[in-house]
Amino acid sequence: MPRTPRRHAVLASASILAVIAPATAVLAESPASAEPVTIEWWHLQNNDPGLTDWQNMADAFMAENPHVTIEITAQENDAFKPAIQAAVQAGDEPDLFQSWGGGVLLDQVEAGAVQDISEGVADTVDSFSPGATALYNLDGVQYGLPYNLSLVGMWYNVDLFTEAGITEPPTTWAGLLEVVQTLQDAGITPIAVGAGAQWPAHFWYSYLMIRIGGADVMTQLAVDNNWEVPAVIEAGEHVAELVAMEPFQDGYLGADWDTPDGEAGTFASQGAAMDLQGQWALGAYRNQAGLADSPEEPLPFEIGWFPFPEVEGGAGDPADAFGGADGFVVGADAPAETVDFLNFITNVENQRTFGISGTGIPANTEASSSVTEGPAPDGPVLETILETLNAAPFHQQFLDQFYTADVGTEVNLQSATLFAGESSPEEAAAAITAVAESG
Amino acid sequence: MGSRRILTGLGLYVVAIAVLAMVLIPLSFSILGGFRTNMQLIESPVGLPNPWVFEHYKDIATDARFWRQVRNSVVIALLTTAVVLPAASLAAYVIARYRFRGREAVYGLFTVGLLFPVAVAIVPLYITLRQVGLLNNPLGVALPQAAFGLPVAIIVMRPFFRAIPKEMQDAASIDGAGPFRLYWSVMLPLSRPVLGTIAVITVVMSWNAFFLPLLVLTDVDQHTLPIGVNNISAQYSTDYARVLAYTTLAMVPALVFYALAERQIVSGLTAGAVKD
């Protein structure tokens, strides 16, 4: 079989095996059978409140549909990835499982591991943020639904800003660099980053690409596999500019994300003033600060959030969003009831439970305001994030999930290398292109 | 001469204590860490618990899931050892004490398993296990672990079996004992140190194994301790103080096992048994 060139983007054409559709059509037949069925569900909420909440949802569905049994396996994030890969490889994938769309979903589609649920979700698919739903739609075929949205932005310590005499968060890149300088002069570490884990570094690199290149360039990257474009190189130059100021915490190059000495720990203990992270970081900070069991107690400092600043002269819209959407996809051999269950757990009511518990931002647009209704006192901040998310004209998925694992890993690696000052923007772009082209 | 003796004795103690410190400090960090909170760990990496937090240890010790995982880990470790010891000692015995054509080839074949990165073999191994229906089954973990533990076991056992003097073998053969009798009545009893050593190594390896159990045991009831430790990490953050408490508790059974097995290793062979 001749090697077909890899297409990575959601909007790509060609190379999807249309064979899956007729094969799974047989399975997606009338759901009226009362034969007992089992649905195997793998999700990532291996801790409370998510663990209990979702068990409750499963119980509720089983009560309504007595012939259905739902078996849940709650996996830890990093353990899930090899586990699902092994399961798909063996043809033994679960019926409903976590997904991030993008390149990995594409691989799973080509392997025939997931089924076309376009029919089953025809009525519900419009309840979600369109950018998020699009991540689970390849070539016009819907394979899953989103349940959680992410947005990356700049968390900051308002108290430390005030201490350094900064009254307003910056709105431009130049302004950000000034803020960094001011903080340094006041003896405060400006930025926390876990460059050891690499993916936190790629947030900076990616956002700069988005701001400088805009939606068109980002989309084109996926089509051409050519990263040696001015926008990417300029983004690298800005990263180098920042790194040269040495604004990070000690040992940042080896630091992880959520360890006591890593990015979250540093920020939560007021060791740094800013942290470019997703909205989930709030939960992590609270956890690091030991507040996991006291949801009403506020953090020991005032926390704020501002969107990633615009880059002067950049082609990107300053309102463009960078983040992902978690979703669930349906396994190839799953019984028809699985799609019903998927619609159930992503309905407004259950998504509201999800939002209130503080586990994430519901993808169901009617439920999204629930994030401000939780017991945690950080409602206003979450509202700002929600507004930014809803107003975004373009939503770029995390680069290390949007593309294939190979390209994604390379982007992460090059981001970290730029953060170490050990390569030039041109070298970084060339390295990523080399990997993208070999795929 | 006497004072030299005392100095040497002292010197030995000093070295022992220095090494002890190096070993104990990280260990005690792990133990004490469980008594602190994450925030304490962030703010003062070095320091005694202040205040002492007993919740972590208490929560874990009263968690049924933890004990289930202990049970699963114990079962798998025992199964693995129960397979490795007989299989390896039988094979190492003939390889060590009898010459036959192809002997070195067989020994070399076993060494191959040591040289090949395990990570790669996992994918086809998983498929094989699935085909024979050993997924979600302790044996599905124990058998592969035993198989991959055979190389080290055989390599370590061979010189030990070799070193047992031929006089013992000759004496028993004259009495009419065949190779199996020799193995059972003569070699095995004399090999307690090495058998104990391999048992310990196997138990420890199995106790800490993570990747294979993770793939094979999807059912939560079957999970082992390392998987349990990993599950403490939530999707977006980790409570390190809890992790330390958990892993400290998880370490205890393996250490106890070593302390018990240690008797076998050390008290095994004495000169009296060998010389006639």
Place this chain on the structure above:
Amino acid sequence: MTADTGGTRSRRGAGGSRPRRLDRGISWPAILLFLLPALAIYAGLVLYPIVQSTRYSLYDWNGLEPLTDFVGVDNFRRAFSDARFRAAIRHNGYIIVLSLLLQIPFALGLAALLNVKLPGRRLLRTLFFAPYVLSEVVAGVVWRQILRPNGLLDQGLSAVGAEGLSREWLADPDIVLYSLFVIISWKYFGFHMILLLAGLQQIPKEIGEAALIDGATSWQKFRHVTLPLLGPTLRVSVFLSIIGALQLFDLVWVTTKGGPIGASSTMATHLYEQFRRGLFGYASAVSIVIFGLCLVVALAYQRAVMRRDLRGTGLVG
């Protein structure tokens, strides 16, 4: 084995003649029976997967789709020109050298120490073995806390006024490998210690005592009696240390993931990276190269060092 306390077959065969086809006292069926349990599970669960993954190395495969994209030796060509792979090999080399120079003598010294009737040695043995029992995850977590900026080590240094010596132990690409070596030694010296201890235990006391009675000093006894008798065990310990250093994965992955930016990568972490990138075919090729390297090292070691143990087998002259 000339180090045997009793006479052995090897003396008879020392003339270099071909080995007998089969020893007296045993039959082929008996040999097969002895080997069967080990061979059976080994063949099915180790050899068969290895052969299978060898197949994968000839394909461009992402681990999910069917095996259809045959690329022949492309993956191997890529492996040999992969600069990161070469760097990883170099790192393994450093670790081997450091292990042999530092770890083994240290373990030997401790084993000798614990062989002496010191009061409390049982407790000492258990404690010295504890790091080996600890899971890699914990070792990684604990040592990261010790070596982090302002961690235990840094604070210890400032306590004795030596702040200037403080470094970014795990974040500085130039020294991270050496920091890692310290952690590796801490974790695994117990393994070699009990191995050598078992070997020491097997040496009959009478021989040592005889030497001492003859006027030898402790050191002479150690050098001329104990060491040679410990020879085979020592050689096994060194061999396992080398192979262990070549296969090093768990501890490195948990502590640094081979970072920062690949500065502490090993062949095995590099291999695992390829899996994470979805490059199963390439990963399989890398693993075969690793295997080849290990095989060469193992064979060279067997020939050069374990010559004596193999004398009389016809394999070595």
